[in-house]
Amino acid sequence: MSTHVLHLISLSSLVLIIAISVTKSARILILQGPGEGSHYFTATAIGEVLVKRGHQVTILLSDLYAYRANATKDAQLYNFELYQSSMTAETRDELYTAMNRAAFKKCENILKDVTLLSKLTMIDFDLILVDMIFNCPVLVAQYLDKPFVYFVASSMVPHPFSFRNRLPINPAYIPEMLTGFDHRMPFMNRLKNTINTGIGMMLCNLVLDPYEQIKKVYKIKPEVSMYDALGEGELWFLHTNFALDFPRPLMPNVIPVGGLTTKPAQPLNDTYVMSMDNDVASMFAKAFRALPQKVIWKLGGNLAQELPDNVKVMEWIPQNDILGHKKVKAFVMHCGINGVYEALYHAVPLVCLPLFGDQFDIAARVASKEIGIQLDVSTLESSVLATHIRDVIEDQRFKDNMNKFSYIFRDAQQHPAEVGADWMEYVLRHGGARHLRSAALDLDTYQYLLIDVLITVCIGSIIVLFILITLCKFCLRKCMSSCAGSKSKRD
Structure with missing residues (x-):
């Protein structure tokens, strides 16, 4: 190997070491x-x-x-x-x-x-x-x-x-x-x-x-x-x-x-737990009782009524790990951004019940992509909730769309x-x-919005229009004067 090549390799190594x-x-x-x-x-x-x-x-x-x-x-x-x-x-x-x-x-x-x-x-x-x-x-x-x-x-x-x-x-x-x-x-x-x-x-x-x-x-x-x-x-x-x-x-x-926060299924760190109004919790419990599937429910506080046999309540769950399980059919959630992306990563259709902030905007995106549905928790009844959960589970359209967009989401190099x-x-x-x-x-706001340019164009247009009108009037007067002079000579 030549001295020149060794010199280049040494120089490249030096540059690499400096960058690192x-x-x-x-x-x-x-x-x-x-x-x-x-x-x-x-x-x-x-x-x-x-x-x-x-x-x-x-x-x-x-x-x-x-x-x-x-x-x-x-x-x-x-x-x-x-x-x-x-x-x-x-x-x-x-x-x-x-x-x-x-x-x-x-x-x-x-x-x-x-x-x-x-x-x-x-x-x-x-x-x-x-x-x-x-x-x-x-x-x-x-x-x-x-x-x-x-x-x-x-x-x-x-x-x-x-x-x-x-x-x-x-x-x-x-x-x-x-x-x-x-x-x-x-x-x-x-x-x-x-x-x-x-x-x-x-x-x-x-x-x-x-x-x-x-x-x-x-x-x-x-x-x-x-x-x-x-x-x-x-x-x-x-x-x-x-x-x-x-x-x-x-x-x-x-x-x-x-x-x-998306990753292959594994236990997560502790997730934020919200307590729920007892009336709303009771409505959810009635809806879950009507489902043939088993339900894992993350809920802070105590429920004031007896739990349905198909429901297991936990104050903390390894959410990402559960979403990655092949038997999970749907995710009923408030539509927080991290949970939605984790559901998208694992291709689990969503039932969105937004509560505040950008959750309503995220739910609108879920509904638009038809990877889930959006419901209004303030007017929701247990029978309606149960029906919609069954729809999301049984309607193949939601699963197919979720699979499609999950593939798009995961199709990234990094x-x-x-x-x-x-x-x-x-x-x-x-x-x-x-x-x-x-x-x-x-740029200042007036520059960014081109307000100064628009004002200049408007003023310039007004001036040009004024000049044109003045010229037209002048020409018209000249024509009328010339016509009047010609008529006088003929008379």
């Missing part, structure tokens, strides 16, 4: 909302891959979720930094009915903790993963003056925030969040969708205004508005996959990572969490992803 060392030395901070439920599990799905690739991942959590730092698996994977919450578990649950108030309270708890912020500053993170649903992580990222990547635990983003980040939006075929609309909308739905988008635009600044005050109080880049700060993310990880979601245009810095980790390493290697950032983000 860059990715392995990264310190990554995860700033997300609750320490449980879909927000936690979607963020840590990417975090787990990053840890396995040699990165140091730190998660900032309220002390209300301190048990995460003691959990065997999580404690082995991540470093945890806890801040002291001014809320109790009870007041936290109450505030989550008004999500913005809970997020604002959390923000104050973090930013007034000088010791915590000093420690985070000393760690000198290379990159921050922030939960977009909560505005405070953006402020913390700004305080630390570090690049950040958004992740969106929902499968969609409210149009006002899409607009600020210059994602293409068109209310004619892109449903606004919380409407529960399909992408094929009749006139009235398009009208409502447009109105909802407009109202959201107007209310956006009102939602962000309290954070503007926080920026000033804590001197966090007060010269940059909160509205502009939201557009500073290097990338967006959008928890969507078009096997489930409706088609829509995305910008180059928006990466679909839908199905982050798992979504691997995709997220790849892109975060991409940002680390290149010192950001500004080249994927649209120039539209640097």
Whole structure:
């Protein structure tokens, strides 16, 4: 082998070693909302891959979720930094009915903790993963003056925030969040969708205004508005996959990572348990009693009536493992995004009973794809529920469609969490992803909407029209004068 070839191999090896060392030395901070439920599990799905690739991942959590730092698996994977919450578990649950108030309270708890912020500053993170649903992580990222990547635990983003980040939006075929609309909308739905988008635009600044005050109080880049700060993310990880979601245009810095928690059947970590109103629970029990199939029911609290013989109630279940069992025929659920993707992964048809938030939008997508049905739990009767469950089980259409879209969903080269980790390493290697950032983000709203251009065109058109009318009048007067002169000579 020639000396020249050996030199090239040595040089290539050196470049490879340098690239590996860059990715392995990264310190990554995860700033997300609750320490449980879909927000936690979607963020840590990417975090787990990053840890396995040699990165140091730190998660900032309220002390209300301190048990995460003691959990065997999580404690082995991540470093945890806890801040002291001014809320109790009870007041936290109450505030989550008004999500913005809970997020604002959390923000104050973090930013007034000088010791915590000093420690985070000393760690000198290379990159921050922030939960977009909560505005405070953006402020913390700004305080630390570090690049950040958004992740969106929902499968969609409210149009006002899409607009600020210059994602293409068109209310004619892109449903606004919380409407529960399909992408094929009749006139009235398009009208409502447009109105909802407009109202959201107007209310956006009102939602962000309290954070503007926080920026000033804590001197966090007060010269940059909160509205502009939201557009500073290097990338967006959008928890969507078009096997489930409706088609829509995305910008180059928006990466679909839908199905982050999906995996081959195996026991899961503890899942979030909700208690259920006793009247609703009784309605479910009556419906399940009418089914010939056996039912596994995840339910927190005690049921006030005797359980049917075909029902087994558990406060925790290995949901993913059960969905992967070949005998499972249907999944009755509230249509949370992680559970829907797990059902899609294992091709289990759905009966959706959305309760709040984006669950209505997700249920609309399930119904549109005909991989399940959507029901209204507030008006539902036990006999109707039992009938619909039987329909989903017995109608081959639902199983066939679920098999089809499950195949589409799983027909990917990489798992979504691997995709997220790849892109975060991409940002680390290149010192950001500004080249994927649209120039539209640097435009003011009036420039982005071409209002200045439209005004100029309108004014120009008016001037041209005025000139044309003036010329026409002048020509007309000349013609009339010439005609009058000719007539006088003839007389």
